Amino acid sequence: MNRRIVGLMLASIFGLSILFFQLFEVTGARDTPEEADGFYERIAAGDDYSFLIVGDSIGRGSGASSPSTAWFSLFEKGVSEKYGSNGERISIVQSGATAFEGFMKYKDEKPSSPVNLVFLVFGENDRKYMNEKQFSYFYEKLLRVLRIDHPAADIVTITESCLAYEGFAKEIARLSKAYGATNIDMRIPFNASGLSPDKLTTDKVHPNDAGYLLYANEILKTIQEKSEAKNTKEIAVLPSPVNGNLGIDYKLLTNPSINSGFVNMRDGYFSKTKNSYLEYTFEGTMVGFLLERGPDGGMIDVTIDGKPAETLATWWPFERSRYNYIASSLEDSQHTIRFTFNGERLSTDSKSGQPSVKIKAIVVEKQ
Template sequence: MKKRFFLKLLSITSAAMAIVILFILFGSTEKTYGFDKNSSVYEKMNQRKPVSYLVIGDSIGRGSGAEHPAMRWFKILERRFFIENGIRLNGEYIVQSGATAFEGLYKLTSHQENSPVDLIFIVFGENDRKYMNADEFGRIYEALIREAKALHPNAELITITESSLTFENFAKQIAAISSHYQASNIDMRPVFRASGFTAKELTRDLVHPNGKGYQLYSDTIYSKLWNNAGNSKKIALLAPPLYDNSFQGFHEIITPNRQNEFVPQGLFLASNHIGAIVEYDFTGTFVGAKVLRGPAGGIFNVYIDDKFVTSLSTWWPFDKERALYIASGLADGPHKIRIEVSEKNSPYTTKTETLIRISSIITNKTQ
């Protein structure tokens, strides 16, 4: 009887020990994308641990132009890390075709799932030069970097100067701000020039890279990351701002103080009447508008404090809510913005009747 009891006790003890050993061997060493948050991306690479990354960017950031989704630069990068190094890369994407750094900043602050990441790619410039000057771009680009770093303090920042960017003053802003925050800047323009291929051979439309062009993006990023890892690059702390007006968040104003021939349409105020206006009061140093772009999107003129500022198109191939940049560098005080339906139409529209749909204006919070 005692022998039987002893054998049963020994069996239970052995089973319990086996479970503990299995947990030690497998459970405690399992690596997930949120594992070991105190290790930098370069430490994780050298230890062959999984790496999480975030892309904040425009159409090149999202890989537009590739002949197949698998030929986008970040997918090529993921495959190479896994095949050559046994490292899994897991990505999140805050990207939008046609976006500026302003829209990237707005989408980042509105993003619901800001779980910690190891690596952040910032890809802007080509669209920004159409809507703002280099100084305005620099202020918003810096605000984007600071917000990304505040949300992900342990992440390495990789800024990409797009291969199609021809405005040197914009490229200089990217380089200077990257240097100030010790971000790794990758300028793809000299890489394309040194490749031996023409822009036509490397792009879909002389702007968006094709699969061959994105292969160059991936190869250059791969080399830069491993060079940094080999040099044990440290993740920089958030440096003091370069510009005086540091970003403190967005403030949306939904209710206008005056409107004429704009009517409610779902979450938007809409009008197809030429000369129709909607007017808002705001306080801030920069401002944008949240609109619904689509095939029926028209053009509106913008006046700030009764002075004409710009005209913006809301045409897009499909309906999509967008945050459009309007102006920055404004005096830090009260302003009035008036949006007026233009008689002009986008050259891309096929609609006989167009309309403007706006849900709010967006400005920066002030003290």
């Protein structure tokens, strides 16, 4: 009797084991996301697709008269009309952003699953804060993490129509080639149009509806050419880094070493007092900071190791937390950075009343 019971138990366990592995195989197949396909495979089959935009104000369509006339809306419409595929858009964009801010913002907001297509739109703001070598480092850092997180995605890098700094454009093209991304230089169709910047932009930087139509048409033309040329699925290979030290990660230092006149608000340090300052000590070659920008934002004087670095405006039309690049290529040693509120407003800010500043943390390299 006991042997019979044991035999029945073993048979039951064996049967359950087979059922478990069968269920595991089915579940494993279902867990493979549709987003694992590349964009061209999706539209070739007439399937819907997901796409991600990481960029600055042009990435978000600033200058368009309505969302429907921004480049990404025109792109979605064109793909739908030609291939019957509808897009799900994810935007990680910020006016005035640099590739450094794009990298930090992407880490905070990245999609929970891979997408089929990625657009990367930076360059015009970066040239205001860093040289092309520094830009190349942060641009590659962002491009690399996008390739890792979205291994099957097709990546399109946009050289903005307003970018006049050739060194930055060359770095975008060089890194795009290294990472198997398609670079679209929008300066070419803008120049070929024969129209002046006044006819294609709102302010010689941000495209208007006519300018964004050129963006969309150039993207759609490139996609059609690529789609016709792609006969087999290409497996993305992560290349060797072009720039050194790309593995360095960043952390936030929230507590200053010296606080003179700022109030600790738990989520940052706030002040309306002229000449109040915060001082932080850090180690490494790079520093940025996380601040709250808003309508009452004032001006901050920044020094590193006692030497003037820059004066930064914290004004913005609405309250928004922002990552700001300050400096890189510092000596790999200990440094002191001081933020002094000078009590002034941005020269173009006509609002009356007392300005203020709020600093949340500095961004430094993990040691």
